[in-house]
Amino acid sequence: ELKVEQNPLFLSMQEGKNYTIYCNYSTTSDRLYWYRQDPGKSLESLFVLLSNGAVKQEGRLMASLDTKARLSTLHITAAVHDLSATYFCAVDSAGGATNKLIFGTGTLLAVQP
Amino acid sequence: DADVTQTPRNRITKTGKRIMLECSQTKGHDRMYWYRQDPGLGLRLIYYSFDVKDINKGEISDGYSVSRQAQAKFSLSLESAIPNQTALYFCATSDFGTEYSNEQFFGPGTRLTVL
Numbered sequence: 621e622l623k624v625e626q627n628p629l630f631l632s633m634q635e636g637k638n639y640t641i642y643c644n645y646s647t648t649s650d651r652l653y654w655y656r657q658d659p660g661k662s663l664e665s666l667f668v669l670l671s672n673g674a675v676k677q678e679g680r681l682m683a684s685l686d687t688k689a690r691l692s693t694l695h696i697t698a699a700v701h702d703l704s705a706t707y708f709c710a711v712d713s714a715g716g717a718t719n720k721l722i723f724g725t726g727t728l729l730a731v732q733p
Numbered sequence: 734d735a736d737v738t739q740t741p742r743n744r745i746t747k748t749g750k751r752i753m754l755e756c757s758q759t760k761g762h763d764r765m766y767w768y769r770q771d772p773g774l775g776l777r778l779i780y781y782s783f784d785v786k787d788i789n790k791g792e793i794s795d796g797y798s799v800s801r802q803a804q805a806k807f808s809l810s811l812e813s814a815i816p817n818q819t820a821l822y823f824c825a826t827s828d829f830g831t832e833y834s835n836e837q838f839f840g841p842g843t844r845l846t847v848l
Contacts, residue, residue, distance in 0.1 A: 653836055662823065663776075663839040670834060708775065712835050720791070721835060725775040 622647045622713050626724035633699050634732050641727045643692040643709035650687045651712035653721065654694055656705045663708065667694075699731045736760045737840035739824050745846045752811040754843050756824030764827045765807040766837065767791075767799060769820040776823065782807055814847040821845075 623646040633639050643652070651670050655663040667676040669685035669692060676683050680703065682695045692709055706728045710721040737758045746752055756765065767779040768791075778791030780799040788799060796818060800808045811818055821844050825837040 651835065655839075662841050663825075665836055665838065668834055668836045710776075710837075720778060720781065721837060723775040723777075725773060 622649070622711060622722045624709060624711050624722050624724040626707075626709060626727050628727060629725065630728045630730075632730045632732060633696075635700055636698050638698065639696050641694040641696070641707055641729070643694070643711075643724055645690050645692075645711045645722075648687070648690075649711045649713070650685075652685050652692045653710045654683050654692070655708045655710065657708065657726070658705050666707075696729070699729075701731045701733060704729055704731045737824060737826055737838055739822075739840040739843050741843060742841065743844045745848065746814055747848050748815055750814050750847075752814050752845065754809045754811075754822055754824075754845070756807045756809070756840055758805050758824075758826045758838075758840075760826050760828070760838060761804075762826035762828040762838075763804065764829065764835075765801065766825040766827070767797075767807070767809045768823045768825065769793065769818075770823060770842075771820050779809065779822075811845075811847075814845075816847045819845060819847045 625644045654667040657663045667683040672687040674685045680697045685692045706726045708726045710723045713720045740755045763784050766781040768776040770776050777793050779797050782788050782801045785801050798810045821842050823842050824840040827837045
């Protein structure tokens with residue numbers, strides 16, 4: 621059974637600082653997704669990583685995937701308050717056409733001025 | 734216009750009542766999903782459908798049923814609501830497509846409270 625773990629679960633950081641959120645998963649998969657959720661809102665797709673070594677960047681966020689280590693990272697560069705949200709990673713449960721997403725429990729990011 | 738819509742957005746009901754949550758999409762996707770979100774537990778899959786004739790149970794389907802009325806519509810029913818079904822419910826869609834991506838697009842959510 622695929623399990624997805626994120627850490628930390630809560631991250632308080634100052635504006636201007638860098639930090640990384642980690643997403644580990646327990647079984648083989650080469651497809652991983654990152655989502656952002658603002659309080660009381662829906663989930664917004666941030667990154668789609670579809671192969672080993674994939675790296676995607678958007679603004680101050682960069683996501684990468686290492687399928688051999690079963691690890692994805694979401695790196696935050698020079699954080700700003702607008703990045704405060706909950707971030708979820710989700711992993712495809714199988715490589716074929718019947719795949720489902722298994723979500724991590726989320727990382728609540730609070731960026732302090 | 735929103736691509737994935739859910740109705741109602743908020744609902745308060747009593748134990749034992751039958752409740753239906755509706756989801757519609759204009760994205761033209763074949764795949765639709767229902768999740769529930771509870772604090773500290775992330776999102777858990779209730780049911781999913783890969784086309785109109787295909788319905789599958791997710792990890793927490795007990796106490797729920799679904800209907801896929803058309804490609805664009807996927808409804809979730811609670812036959813006899815109980816308080817531990819109080820949660821935020823999301824509908825999502827995806828299109829497997831040529832990249833074999835399962836990127837999912839979420840509706841705005843329905844906040845359900847069962848008293």
